[in-house]
Amino acid sequence: MGLLDRRFEGLESSYLFSEIASRARRFAKAHPEREIISLGVGDLALPLAPSVCEALVLASREQGEPGGFKGYGPYEGRAFLREALASDYARSGAELSSEEIFINDGAKNALFSLLSLFEPGITVLIPDPVYPAYLDANILAGNRAGFIEGGPENGYLPSPPESAAASLVYLCSPGNPTGAVYDADGLKAWVSWALERDAVIIFDSAYRSFIRECGLPKSIYEIEGAKECAIEIGSFSKSAGFTGLRCGWAVFPMALEREGVSLNKLWRQRIAVSENGAPYVVQRAALASLEEPGASECARAADFYLNSARRIAAALKSAGISCTGGLNSPYVWLECPAGLSSWELFDMLLERAGVVCTPGAGFGRRGEGRCRLSAFAKAEDCERALGRMLEVLNRL
Amino acid sequence: MGLLDRRFEGLESSYLFSEIASRARRFAKAHPEREIISLGVGDLALPLAPSVCEALVLASREQGEPGGFKGYGPYEGRAFLREALASDYARSGAELSSEEIFINDGAKNALFSLLSLFEPGITVLIPDPVYPAYLDANILAGNRAGFIEGGPENGYLPSPPESAAASLVYLCSPGNPTGAVYDADGLKAWVSWALERDAVIIFDSAYRSFIRECGLPKSIYEIEGAKECAIEIGSFSKSAGFTGLRCGWAVFPMALEREGVSLNKLWRQRIAVSENGAPYVVQRAALASLEEPGASECARAADFYLNSARRIAAALKSAGISCTGGLNSPYVWLECPAGLSSWELFDMLLERAGVVCTPGAGFGRRGEGRCRLSAFAKAEDCERALGRMLEVLNRL
Numbered sequence: 001m002g003l004l005d006r007r008f009e010g011l012e013s014s015y016l017f018s019e020i021a022s023r024a025r026r027f028a029k030a031h032p033e034r035e036i037i038s039l040g041v042g043d044l045a046l047p048l049a050p051s052v053c054e055a056l057v058l059a060s061r062e063q064g065e066p067g068g069f070k071g072y073g074p075y076e077g078r079a080f081l082r083e084a085l086a087s088d089y090a091r092s093g094a095e096l097s098s099e100e101i102f103i104n105d106g107a108k109n110a111l112f113s114l115l116s117l118f119e120p121g122i123t124v125l126i127p128d129p130v131y132p133a134y135l136d137a138n139i140l141a142g143n144r145a146g147f148i149e150g151g152p153e154n155g156y157l158p159s160p161p162e163s164a165a166a167s168l169v170y171l172c173s174p175g176n177p178t179g180a181v182y183d184a185d186g187l188k189a190w191v192s193w194a195l196e197r198d199a200v201i202i203f204d205s206a207y208r209s210f211i212r213e214c215g216l217p218k219s220i221y222e223i224e225g226a227k228e229c230a231i232e233i234g235s236f237s238k239s240a241g242f243t244g245l246r247c248g249w250a251v252f253p254m255a256l257e258r259e260g261v262s263l264n265k266l267w268r269q270r271i272a273v274s275e276n277g278a279p280y281v282v283q284r285a286a287l288a289s290l291e292e293p294g295a296s297e298c299a300r301a302a303d304f305y306l307n308s309a310r311r312i313a314a315a316l317k318s319a320g321i322s323c324t325g326g327l328n329s330p331y332v333w334l335e336c337p338a339g340l341s342s343w344e345l346f347d348m349l350l351e352r353a354g355v356v357c358t359p360g361a362g363f364g365r366r367g368e369g370r371c372r373l374s375a376f377a378k379a380e381d382c383e384r385a386l387g388r389m390l391e392v393l394n395r396l
Numbered sequence: 397m398g399l400l401d402r403r404f405e406g407l408e409s410s411y412l413f414s415e416i417a418s419r420a421r422r423f424a425k426a427h428p429e430r431e432i433i434s435l436g437v438g439d440l441a442l443p444l445a446p447s448v449c450e451a452l453v454l455a456s457r458e459q460g461e462p463g464g465f466k467g468y469g470p471y472e473g474r475a476f477l478r479e480a481l482a483s484d485y486a487r488s489g490a491e492l493s494s495e496e497i498f499i500n501d502g503a504k505n506a507l508f509s510l511l512s513l514f515e516p517g518i519t520v521l522i523p524d525p526v527y528p529a530y531l532d533a534n535i536l537a538g539n540r541a542g543f544i545e546g547g548p549e550n551g552y553l554p555s556p557p558e559s560a561a562a563s564l565v566y567l568c569s570p571g572n573p574t575g576a577v578y579d580a581d582g583l584k585a586w587v588s589w590a591l592e593r594d595a596v597i598i599f600d601s602a603y604r605s606f607i608r609e610c611g612l613p614k615s616i617y618e619i620e621g622a623k624e625c626a627i628e629i630g631s632f633s634k635s636a637g638f639t640g641l642r643c644g645w646a647v648f649p650m651a652l653e654r655e656g657v658s659l660n661k662l663w664r665q666r667i668a669v670s671e672n673g674a675p676y677v678v679q680r681a682a683l684a685s686l687e688e689p690g691a692s693e694c695a696r697a698a699d700f701y702l703n704s705a706r707r708i709a710a711a712l713k714s715a716g717i718s719c720t721g722g723l724n725s726p727y728v729w730l731e732c733p734a735g736l737s738s739w740e741l742f743d744m745l746l747e748r749a750g751v752v753c754t755p756g757a758g759f760g761r762r763g764e765g766r767c768r769l770s771a772f773a774k775a776e777d778c779e780r781a782l783g784r785m786l787e788v789l790n791r792l
Contacts, residue, residue: 002515003563003594003654008662011669018668043467053460056677060456063641064449071439071639105501105642105675112670116536119398120516136669140512167399198399243467244676245459246501258399266404272414273407273532274508279501279678280640281452 010139016132016362017041023346024356037377037385039312040356042176042330045378046304048241048285049297055288056245059281073277076268077103077249081283084290085234085249094221100253102267103286105278107206107235107248108133113274114202114231114250115141117266118167125169127158129360129367131176131204143168149366156180156324156333160193168200171220174207177363177372178333179309179325181216187223194229198258201230206248209239209302211328227253231263238330240289240298247278247286305330308382309375315386319393332373333360338396342371353388406535412528412758413437419742420752433773433781435708436752438572438726441774442700444637444681445693451684452641455677469673472664473499473645477679480686481630481645490617496649498663499682501674503602503631503644504529509670510598510627510646511537513662514563521565523554525756525763527572527600539564545762552576552720552729556589564596565589567616570603573759573768574729575705575721577612583619590625594654597626602644605635605698607724623649627659634726636685636694643674643682701726704778705771711782715789728769729756734792741767749784 020040028036048056062068076082082098089096104110111133120142126134128147138145146166148158156178160169171190173182182190194201203220211218220226232251236242252264277283288294306328313326316334323334336345342359349355349371358374360367375382416436424432444452458464472478478494485492500506507529516538522530524543534541542562544554552574556565567586569578578586590597599616607614616622628647632638648660673679684690702724709722712730719730732741738755745751745767754770756763771778 001517003518003596004657004659004662005513005515008513008665011665041468044465047462047465048459050460053456056456056459057453060449060452060677063444063452064446066443069440069443069637069640071637072437073640106672108672109670117401117404119401121397122399133669140666140669200399241465241467243672244465244469246672246675261400263400266400269404269407270536273529273536274505276502276504276639276642279642279675281456281677282675 005140007140007142011136016358019362020346020356020358024350027350034354036350036354036356037381038356039373039375039377039382039385040358042238042374042376043243044238044241044376045381046241046301049289049294049301051294051297052240052285052288055294056281056285059284063281070280073280073283075271075275075277077101077277078280078283081287084287088290089219089221092218092222094219096221096251096253100251100264102250102252102271103278103283104248104250104275106237106246107204107233110233110248110250111202111204112137113270114267115143116270117263122167123165125161125164125166127170127172127175128365129177129363129370130170130172132362132364134170135364147364150175150178150180151366157182157186159186160189165197166199168202169194170202170204172204172206174210174329176207177331177358177360177367179327179329179331181211181213181328184215184217184223187217187220187226191220191223191225191229195225199229200256200258201226203230203232205232206235207238207329208234209298210306210330212306213328216328221251221253227255229256231256236286236289239302240286241301242282242286245282245285247282304379305375308377308379312373312375312382312386315390319390321393326375330375332375334371334373336369336371337393342368345371349389349392352392353385355385355389401536403536403538407532412754415758416742416752416754420746423746430750432746432750432752433777434752435769435771435773435778435781436754438634438770438772439639440634440637440772441777442637442697445685445690445697447690447693448636448681448684451690452677452681455680459677466676469676469679471667471671471673473497473673474676474679477683480683484686485615485617488614488618490615492617492647492649496647496660498646498648498667499674499679500644500646500671502633502642503600503629506629506644506646507598507600508533509666510663511539512666513659518563519561521560521562523566523568523571524761525573525759525766526566526568528758528760530566531760543760546571546574546576547762553578553582555582556585561593562595564598566598566600568600568602570606570725572603573727573754573756573763575723575725575727577607577609577724580611580613580619583613583616583622587616587619587621587625591621595625596652596654597622599626599628601628602631603634603725604630605694606702606726608702609724612724617647617649623651625652627652632682632685635698636682636690637697638678638682641678641681643678700775701771704773704775708769708771708778708782711786715786717789722771726771728771730767730769732765732767733789738764738767745785745788748788749781751781751785
């Protein structure tokens with residue numbers, strides 16, 4: 001037996017966003033005179049909302065006061081934040097108790113760690129294209145991945161495959177990178193499929209705060225039966241600007257049992273061994289993003305990004321470029337013109353327009369020939385990037 | 397094949413500190429009139445040091461300003477903090493580059509996650525008694541655990557076993573729960589042992605800031621050859637009061653290679669899949685704890701706890717109770733008098749003295765018949781607890 005886990009050899013040599021950053025750095029170094037605007041990685045232009053920042057500052061100040069200092073907290077997160085999230089879910093029609101919600105330091109880590117609940121080697125279904133960390137996490141877990149394909153033919157919203165047997169399936173809605181959002185019927189089909197097979201759905205709702213169309217589910221628990229078959233992963237990164245503060249949550253409903261074991265109990269055991277909870281001051285800031293006036297301030301920030309996304313989508317369409325997303329999502333997903341591959345378009349936009357996008361190939365085989373633009377930039381940067389991109393694209 | 401990972405069944409049904417908390421809660425509920433003082437879980441009485449708190453507040457305030465907001469950071473942590481840690485190591489004679497240091501959200505998570513670098517099923521050596529999460533993490537990793545026993549016969553500092561073959565060995569110095577500290581010769585023996593066998597040492601230095609005796613190593617990298625065989629885990633929890641803020645680090649030296657693979661590179665791949673770095677504001681506060689005047693303020697807090705530990709140890713000894721620790725460590729490790737088991741003494745101290753300790757049995761088989769007292773309480777609480785405990789112990 002060897003010492004090192006050979007599964008690392010199955011990973012792509014560099015993680016998508018590292019590769020993008022390193023190409024952009026190389027270009028900037030070679031062309032110090034050029035201004036580069038990033039519509040690539042999903043990081044944010046707006047600072048923390050005033051009330052959220054104020055809550056963070058206040059909680060931070062308390063940590064220096066004898067009566068205000070908070071040390072180790074519950075592994076599952078502070079009750080005040082779990083209760084506020086349960087109330088937030090209730091407002092959109094999903095009834096959850098605070099014991100079903102676990103606070104963590106961000107969705108990325110939770111998406112990785114939850115795989116440790118399952119026997120290594122299980123079969124998982126992963127959308128293609130999708131956030132690449134799902135696949136990498138499953139490679140490291142030793143699981144067998146099958147793909148559910150999204151494309152123009154199904155609006156990037158794969159339906160359950162009749163035949164495929166799988167223990168886990170990932171759904172991301174609103175989708176990253178596609179911006180596509182499942183409606184209630186779409187999710188109902190997946191819940192039925194999972195219940196019939198005793199499969200577990202991992203529902204990634206990181207972009208839920210961008211849903212503006214009435215009737216589109218923000219949580220899978222708005223669908224009957226989902227509590228018996230779904231884990232939901234949520235994040236404050238995009239809803240409240242926490243990309244640098246790090247806070248998210250995972251929902252393990254009490255009704256979710258497999259092989260006679262409660263997954264809620266299993267997750268509780270798992271985090272007792274590996275976690276000490278998210279930082280108290282960050283949890284206090286997260287709370288402020290759920291309560292007024294913080295919630296409205298955060299919603300206005302989301303509106304700002306959505307407005308940019310709509311402008312990007314409209315401009316591309318007017319230039320004859322097909323794209324989806326940008327409606328209930330901060331992402332615009334475009335078809336590369338002139339038969340360009342996604343990394344070819346990436347390099348062209350970087351070199352000729354000084355704009356960083358995310359090449360679709362990084363999101364899976366079906367992402368090839370497409371690129372993702374993020375609307376998280378400053379309004380003026382977004383406008384300038386758009387102007388420079390259109391100049392390049394119109395010349396093709 | 398099943399769905400759920402059966403290795404969870406190998407865990408103790410409740411994690412030590414959860415069990416302690418639940419017994420204390422039950423007692424408090426049954427006896428609302430009694431004051432309970434905790435010398436149990438290693439949480440802290442003092443608030444954040446003024447300069448550390450100020451840095452946290454300042455960084456938090458910046459997050460609400462357009463130019464000050466920080467989003468996604470490097471997975472491995474901010475360069476300013478990695479560089480400050482490298483300088484800190486250099487001051488005690490360990491030369492490390494900032495590329496060898498990875499910031500994380502606390503030692504507990506890092507100790508768990510680093511096992512994913514290794515083939516499941518390897519043999520590991522774990523001190524007994526020791527921090528129980530080492531064993532639980534290895535149970536979940538599917539590894540085979542052997543034990544290196546500590547006791548009065550070796551001052552709770554096990555030497556390398558001549559015969560035992562193992563891929564990994566854990567060392568914790570100053571030790572939790574025993575407070576025992578390896579000297580340079582003790583660590584040299586372990587480094588030679590590991591180099592001879594291509595084994596990897598996981599050196600937990602979470603309590604390094606309590607070392608006051610000259611010449612005792614604060615880092616395993618003060619020992620020649622350690623960079624070829626050791627990973628070190630560090631924490632701001634006890635050195636700077638970060639139990640609630642969550643920040644630590646892991647060192648993967650460039651020279652640490654196995655099977656032709658750099659563990660530094662492997663860890664970099666691992667965190668790219670699962671992490672997004674520790675919160676920026678927390679990293680800024682951590683930096684302040686390494687720079688003046690924060691470093692001196694934090695050292696004074698450690699002195700305060702050390703002073704309490706010495707008082708506890710002296711009082712116990714004057715009552716005829718054997719104990720170790722309390723010198724370069726915030727923990728006092730005592731022998732249960734009158735043949736009591738460790739949970740018996742726990743219950744007795746809780747019920748008769750209203751004091752919570754940590755039963756030694758929770759730290760391993762060799763912890764039976766012993767208990768850990770933590771000096772992290774307020775001075776006046778510590779005094780009162782000590783008085784009440786001595787009353788009970790003197791009556792035995």
